[in-house]
Amino acid sequence: MKINLKVWRQKNSNTEGKLVEYHLDNVSEDMSFLEMFDVLNDSLTRKGEDPVTFDHDCREGICGTCSMYINGRPHGPQTGATTCQLHMRSFNDGDTIVVEPWRARAFPVIKDLMVDRSAFDRIIQSGGYVSVNTGSARDANEILIPRTIADEAMDAAACIGCGACVAACKNASAMLFVSAKVSQLAILPQGQAEHKERAERMVAQMDAEGFGACSFTGACSVECPKSISLDHIARMNREYLGAKLTSDNA
Amino acid sequence: MAWVIQTLSSSLGRKVIMSLTGLFLSSFLIVHMAGNLQLFKGDNGRAFNEYTYFMTHNPLIITISYLLYTSILVHALMAWVLTRHNQASRPVKYAYSKPEANSAWSSRNMGILGTILLLFIIIHMRTFWFEMHFGAVPMAEYDGKQYKDLYVVVKEAFSQWWYVLLYVICMIAMGYHLSHGFQSGFQTLGIRHKKYTPLIEFIGTYFFAIIVPAIFAAMPIYVFLQVHHII
Numbered sequence: 001m002k003i004n005l006k007v008w009r010q011k012n013s014n015t016e017g018k019l020v021e022y023h024l025d026n027v028s029e030d031m032s033f034l035e036m037f038d039v040l041n042d043s044l045t046r047k048g049e050d051p052v053t054f055d056h057d058c059r060e061g062i063c064g065t066c067s068m069y070i071n072g073r074p075h076g077p078q079t080g081a082t083t084c085q086l087h088m089r090s091f092n093d094g095d096t097i098v099v100e101p102w103r104a105r106a107f108p109v110i111k112d113l114m115v116d117r118s119a120f121d122r123i124i125q126s127g128g129y130v131s132v133n134t135g136s137a138r139d140a141n142e143i144l145i146p147r148t149i150a151d152e153a154m155d156a157a158a159c160i161g162c163g164a165c166v167a168a169c170k171n172a173s174a175m176l177f178v179s180a181k182v183s184q185l186a187i188l189p190q191g192q193a194e195h196k197e198r199a200e201r202m203v204a205q206m207d208a209e210g211f212g213a214c215s216f217t218g219a220c221s222v223e224c225p226k227s228i229s230l231d232h233i234a235r236m237n238r239e240y241l242g243a244k245l246t247s248d249n250a
Numbered sequence: 251m252a253w254v255i256q257t258l259s260s261s262l263g264r265k266v267i268m269s270l271t272g273l274f275l276s277s278f279l280i281v282h283m284a285g286n287l288q289l290f291k292g293d294n295g296r297a298f299n300e301y302t303y304f305m306t307h308n309p310l311i312i313t314i315s316y317l318l319y320t321s322i323l324v325h326a327l328m329a330w331v332l333t334r335h336n337q338a339s340r341p342v343k344y345a346y347s348k349p350e351a352n353s354a355w356s357s358r359n360m361g362i363l364g365t366i367l368l369l370f371i372i373i374h375m376r377t378f379w380f381e382m383h384f385g386a387v388p389m390a391e392y393d394g395k396q397y398k399d400l401y402v403v404v405k406e407a408f409s410q411w412w413y414v415l416l417y418v419i420c421m422i423a424m425g426y427h428l429s430h431g432f433q434s435g436f437q438t439l440g441i442r443h444k445k446y447t448p449l450i451e452f453i454g455t456y457f458f459a460i461i462v463p464a465i466f467a468a469m470p471i472y473v474f475l476q477v478h479h480i481i
Contacts, residue, residue, distance in 0.1 A: 072347045098345060103343065170340075170349065171340070204260065210338075213264060216437050217349075217354070218353055222352035237262060241440060250252075
């Protein structure tokens with residue numbers, strides 16, 4: 001199939017970028033979207049041009065590294081999947097596809113389609129952990145947790161931190177990401193000891209990074225490759241407000 | 251008290267202010283609507299005028315009215331602060347975006363809908379509230395007691411077709427605003443549970459987004475039709 005691409009090219013975070021057109025003639029519909037970019041980059045390299053920089057790693061839909069805003073949607077037209085799990089059969093012969101990086105003040109463009117998502121790392125560092133003795137491995141089922149609660153914590157923990165929620169949100173808000181990280185620990189007994197400080201610190205860090213506020217449009221959850229529920233945002237709101245009212249940080 | 255200011259100036263705290271003022275304004279709508287139903291009584295405004303007298307003389311109502319004015323101002327100002335912050339959170343816009351694929355129009359345009367409502371409130375208060383408090387309203391006498399005849403002002407305002415149309419359009423905007431706003435207010439407060447959320451969504455969608463605006467819109471239409479002897 002023939003594909004027309006409009007790809008965001010930007011030399012570095014200090015320069016302005018622009019959309020550049022490319023035409024590919026021999027695209028197989030069995031290719032993944034990233035393999036199509038490999039083909040593009042191969043041809044650019046052969047011509048002596050600068051290949052398009054983009055993030056990718058596992059290409060199995062589990063690492064959260066790939067991050068493309070494809071035809072107006074993060075990770076492209078399908079839901080519940082990352083860009084690496086998007087295949088060219090989702091497009092038609094002769095389609096024009098616009099590919100942009102995630103756009104948020106907190107995610108500055110490093111080059112082309114690659115953005116710096118270390119803001120997420122700093123939010124995790126601020127409280128997305130449980131302080132435990134890291135000696136020998138604990139016995140399985142040492143703390144009994146009902147199946148439904150374990151499942152709910154796992155649903156939150158499914159977040160791969162790709163940033164599609166921020167990319168999809170009209171406010172570039174990181175609420176779905178932060179709430180998943182707050183939730184996965186808040187639901188479990190292991191997370192209880194630090195749950196107040198965790199909510200306070202992670203929200204403070206989220207604000208400091210320059211993400212927007214939540215308008216509850218639900219776009220984040222729809223575009224999330226792991227379909228993380230808005231329930232977690234409500235839980236984080238409860239956690240945060242409860243912590244603010246009762247924590248020792250006066 | 252530093253923690254209070256710190257909490258309320260966080261992104262979540264600001265949304266809590268939006269939520270509490272918004273839900274209070276929603277509850278006010280019920281009272282306002284119930285009271286104004288007197289317009290449909292067909293007694294040439296007597297019940298309506300007695301109701302407006304009560305609303306402007308009862309000390310509890312007067313106290314709550316100041317809370318109401320404050321809520322409108324705080325809700326609007328905080329919306330402006332949040333919008334500025336949210337826009338700054340994405341300095342470079344997408345060249346091509348397809349938001350309709352993942353979210354409802356009303357949820358993305360609360361600011362525009364809210365601005366329409368703020369302008370409406372200003373016009374609305376100028377026409378009725380200002381006239382009632384500071385204007386030259388004719389008097390009516392029921393059972394030997396003098397009442398300001400606000401019903402005359404109502405008839406005068408709603409005898410103009412364009413004014414009626416303006417009200418109907420603004421009530422549609424209010425319907426869209428509340429279809430998202432009411433349920434969103436509960437989400438902000440963390441009130442989301444399989445036992446309550448369906449009820450909150452039902453009330454937000456059918457009562458606040460459809461029934462309440464429809465009844466409010468029916469008032470100017472009814473008065474217009476009556477003044478022009480169509481009904």
